[in-house]
Amino acid sequence: MNISPAKKPSTKFLPWEDPKQEPLVRFGNVTKRFGSFTAIDNVSLDIYEKEFFALLGPSGCGKTTMMRMLAGFETPSEGTISLGDDDIGSVPPYKRPVNMMFQSYALFPHMSVEANVAFGLKQDKWPKNLIKERVEEMLSLVQLEQFAKRKPHQLSGGQRQRVALARSLAKKPKLLLLDEPLGALDKKLREQTQFELMDIQEKLGMTFVIVTHDQEEAMTVASRIAVMDHGKIIQVATPEVIYEYPNCRYVADFIGDVNVIEGRLNSRTDSGIKLSWAEGQNDISISNNTERSADENACFAIRPEKVHVTHEEPLDADNRIQGEIHDIAYTGNLSTYYVKLSNGIIFKAQESNRRRLANREFTWEDKVWLSWRNTAGILLD
Amino acid sequence: MDRKFGRFLLIGLPYFWLLVLFLVPFGIVFKISLSDVAIAIPPYTPTFDLSAGWEGLKSLISGLDFENYIWLTEDDIYWKSYLSSLRIAGISTILTLLVGYPLAYSMAKAPSEWRPTLLMLIILPFWTSFLIRVYAWIGILKTEGLLNQLLMFVGVVDEPLQILNTDTAVYIGIVYSYLPFMVLPLYSALEKLDGSLLEAAQDLGCTSIEAFWKVTFPLSMPGVIAGSFLVFIPAIGEFVIPDLLGGSDTKMIGKTLWAEFFSNRDWPVASAVAVLLLLLLIIPIVLFQNQQERAQEAEK
Ligand SMILES: Nc1ncnc2c1ncn2[C@@H]1O[C@H](COP(=O)(O)OP(=O)(O)OP(=O)(O)O)[C@@H](O)[C@H]1O
Ligand SMILES: [Mg+2]
Numbered sequence: 001m002n003i004s005p006a007k008k009p010s011t012k013f014l015p016w017e018d019p020k021q022e023p024l025v026r027f028g029n030v031t032k033r034f035g036s037f038t039a040i041d042n043v044s045l046d047i048y049e050k051e052f053f054a055l056l057g058p059s060g061c062g063k064t065t066m067m068r069m070l071a072g073f074e075t076p077s078e079g080t081i082s083l084g085d086d087d088i089g090s091v092p093p094y095k096r097p098v099n100m101m102f103q104s105y106a107l108f109p110h111m112s113v114e115a116n117v118a119f120g121l122k123q124d125k126w127p128k129n130l131i132k133e134r135v136e137e138m139l140s141l142v143q144l145e146q147f148a149k150r151k152p153h154q155l156s157g158g159q160r161q162r163v164a165l166a167r168s169l170a171k172k173p174k175l176l177l178l179d180e181p182l183g184a185l186d187k188k189l190r191e192q193t194q195f196e197l198m199d200i201q202e203k204l205g206m207t208f209v210i211v212t213h214d215q216e217e218a219m220t221v222a223s224r225i226a227v228m229d230h231g232k233i234i235q236v237a238t239p240e241v242i243y244e245y246p247n248c249r250y251v252a253d254f255i256g257d258v259n260v261i262e263g264r265l266n267s268r269t270d271s272g273i274k275l276s277w278a279e280g281q282n283d284i285s286i287s288n289n290t291e292r293s294a295d296e297n298a299c300f301a302i303r304p305e306k307v308h309v310t311h312e313e314p315l316d317a318d319n320r321i322q323g324e325i326h327d328i329a330y331t332g333n334l335s336t337y338y339v340k341l342s343n344g345i346i347f348k349a350q351e352s353n354r355r356r357l358a359n360r361e362f363t364w365e366d367k368v369w370l371s372w373r374n375t376a377g378i379l380l381d
Numbered sequence: 382m383d384r385k386f387g388r389f390l391l392i393g394l395p396y397f398w399l400l401v402l403f404l405v406p407f408g409i410v411f412k413i414s415l416s417d418v419a420i421a422i423p424p425y426t427p428t429f430d431l432s433a434g435w436e437g438l439k440s441l442i443s444g445l446d447f448e449n450y451i452w453l454t455e456d457d458i459y460w461k462s463y464l465s466s467l468r469i470a471g472i473s474t475i476l477t478l479l480v481g482y483p484l485a486y487s488m489a490k491a492p493s494e495w496r497p498t499l500l501m502l503i504i505l506p507f508w509t510s511f512l513i514r515v516y517a518w519i520g521i522l523k524t525e526g527l528l529n530q531l532l533m534f535v536g537v538v539d540e541p542l543q544i545l546n547t548d549t550a551v552y553i554g555i556v557y558s559y560l561p562f563m564v565l566p567l568y569s570a571l572e573k574l575d576g577s578l579l580e581a582a583q584d585l586g587c588t589s590i591e592a593f594w595k596v597t598f599p600l601s602m603p604g605v606i607a608g609s610f611l612v613f614i615p616a617i618g619e620f621v622i623p624d625l626l627g628g629s630d631t632k633m634i635g636k637t638l639w640a641e642f643f644s645n646r647d648w649p650v651a652s653a654v655a656v657l658l659l660l661l662l663i664i665p666i667v668l669f670q671n672q673q674e675r676a677q678e679a680e681k
Contacts, residue, residue: 073580093583106581110599119595120585153679171585 013223015048024049024207025070025175030079032065032231039065041231042079052201052208054218057228058254063211064103066228067177070209071100083175094123099173103180105164107152113139113163114148120171138166141200157184161193169204178210182217194220215255219243227251243303249380252301257336259307259347260380261300268294272374275300278343284319287374302377307349309337309362310369317371323347325366330357337362339370407659414652415445425648449653458637459654463661465632469548469623470616473555477563477612478605480556485567485604486597489574500568503561515554515625522550522626546628554622559615563608570604571597603676610669618658634658 015021023046032040039062047053055063068074069081072093081089088096099120107116117138121131139145142162152160161181168176181197182190198221201208212218218225219239226236227250235247246252249260261284263277272287275298284300292298314320323339326346332353339347349370353360362368419426427444430437453459488499506514521527522545529541544550574597582592620635627633634654641651 071580071584073583092588093580094586094588098584100581100584102577102581104575104577106575106577108578108581108596119582123586123591167585 016224021048023047024084026082028080030076030081032069032074033077039231043233045226045233045236047207047209049207050205052221052223054222054225055211055228056215056218056225059213061228062231063228064179067179067211070177071098072096097174098177099168099171100177101164101168101181103183105160107160107163109152112149112151113144116163117167117170119167124171134170138170142166158189161185175207175209178208180211197221227254245378249299252380257304257348258301259304263298263300265292265294265296265298281321285374286377286379288378292379299380300377301380302372304336304348304350306372306376308371309349309351313369314371318374320369320371322367322369325362325364325368339368410652410655413648414449414656415447416649418647418649424646449649452650453653453657462632462634462637466617466634469551469633470613473552473616474609474613476552477556477559478609481560481563481567481608485564485571488568489571503564511558512621515621518554518626519545545626548627548631550626551623551631554626555616555619558622559612562611566607566611567601567604570601574600606672610665614662614665617662
């Protein structure tokens with residue numbers, strides 16, 4: 001797929017496209033059962049060195065279980081997990097070059113911030129002066145030097161989270177696991193910390209795996225995202241591919257907002273394929289279709305922000321449908337228009353509010369035209 | 382006005398009980414400890430003569446002195462039994478901790494649906510009188526008792542062991558009787574422990590055993606201290622267990638006290654022993670209070 005990367009070109013980094021690259025972590029047909037319940041269902045997955053890999057999915061889909069298998073707290077019921085060249089399926093947690101930042105932070109309440117960060121180093125019998133140095137380095141990395149002597153209960157939530165990060169980074173693990181690390185933070189602090197995490201990851205050149213159910217967070221930080229559902233991995237791709245080219249309705253629905261129209265593919269032309277979807281409505285033309293043949297049922301999916309709303313019929317648009325504004329959701333920077341089509345379907349279109357609310361062009365029950373280019377949407381099964 | 386009175390009552394009531402049930406009896410005992418022994422009823426002098434009024438009180442006070450306390454320092458039986466009480470209480474506390482910790486630990490690790498039942502089992506012995514349970518141990522420990530029969534049947538020993546009437550029997554009795562006081566605070570400390578802390582420790586390179594010593598044990602310290610005091614404090618003054626299970630050479634201050642009161646009928650000396658015992662106990666009790674306060678601070 002040829003789409004331009006969303007991240008800075010200087011950070012262009014695509015080891016998964018290079019067949020010669022060996023993955024750092026490899027899940028080979030891993031299944032994990034708890035009693036008769038299958039939490040992870042035959043998952044195969046490669047994670048490469050220096051990746052910032054995100055596991056995304058609804059609650060209970062098995063994200064934490066994947067992490068716990070990587071950390072060594074659970075052993076797979078079937079299949080293998082390898083780290084570098086070693087099969088680590090049954091290596092106990094304390095022997096793995098993997099550290100985890102816990103969802104609850106799990107800071108030792110009876111130890112100072114300093115002692116918490118030094119814990120793993122002491123355990124590895126580092127010499128005293130090196131431990132001291134490393135602890136200072138880590139605390140300055142997370143900007144907590146002046147809190148070194150405090151106990152965890154004397155810190156704010158955000159500061160604790162930084163201590164937990166510093167502690168898990170101190171041993172320079174080959175692989176760092178972050179289980180919803182920013183869950184307890186407010187939105188502002190969370191966004192700021194996301195960037196700090198990315199900086200730290202780049203600076204230290206480590207591999208991070210992050211669990212989150214916040215899709216924006218995953219899109220922001222991750223080099224690749226795995227979308228999970230019911231113990232299966234549905235799609236693994238870069239954030240931009242996941243967003244622009246979801247491979248199924250589930251992924252399209254899970255990440256962001258989407259309009260889905262069911263219909264039947266009818267004619268194929270040089271410029272693409274046409275989907276008929278309702279009596280008396282123009283067919284939808286799609287040019288960036290996959291290799292679909294005519295006479296098939298299909299779904300057309302398009303993101304609301306790719307749909308324009310106008311009063312006048314946009315004669316030059318590739319696709320246009322008329323409807324009536326049913327509802328408007330105002331979220332400050334954006335307005336989402338819920339437009340009812342002639343056949344009763346509600347179609348979402350999003351416009352940014354370049355004008356003040358009082359000067360808004362559209363209001364309830366206006367007749368409007370929706371239009372989009374024939375490359376804006378995609379076909380799904 | 383009414384509300385003020387209500388509040389006064391609410392706050393005043395516990396102090397009133399303290400006064401009636403603790404301070405007044407203590408005052409009486411202290412007064413007796415300053416008296417002299419006499420062949421009379423009650424067996425000491427001087428006694429307070431209410432009808433003599435003010436003069437009576439004056440003559441009473443002039444008749445009091447610290448003779449009995451001086452006596453306690455002259456005969457070594459007293460300070461030896463104090464020391465022996467401390468030693469027996471100390472050793473029993475350690476033994477109770479050694480028995481109680483694994484018990485509390487396994488209870489805290491048990492599936493949560495079992496825990497109420499396990500707690501119940503720990504408290505169950507309280508349903509039978511303490512005295513009867515200590516008597517039952519005589520039947521178990523005596524030369525032809527259950528324990529010896531079992532040991533001989535299994536072939537561990539040829540001759541029955543003399544356990545009853547030794548210090549060992551006293552230790553067994555104290556550990557058995559006070560075990561719940563050790564297990565309950567330990568259990569409540571261990572049950573609160575967040576399992577992810579242990580995982581974090583293992584993640585950072587600890588084996589399970591190291592994680593226990595570096596995380597679980599330090600975090601259960603409030604329970605260890607509370608349990609130890611709850612065993613140590615009553616064990617010092619214990620009378621029934623050393624009397625029934627201990628030998629004639631098992632010296633404990635409770636026994637000495639009893640002997641002074643009932644065998645020697647020397648109430649003044651016995652009262653002096655009791656007052657000193659109380660002073661001796663105040664030290665660990667104050668320490669215990671301090672520790673409890675600090676534990677509560679830390680939890681906030
Ligand atoms: N020890 C266990 N015993 C039994 N079932 C378990 C155990 N651990 C997890 N599960 C089940 O496995 C499934 C996946 O759990 P997991 O914790 O991995 O979900 P998750 O994706 O992390 O969810 P969340 O976003 O809520 O944290 C859940 O249905 C859960 O009930
Ligand atoms: Mg989880």
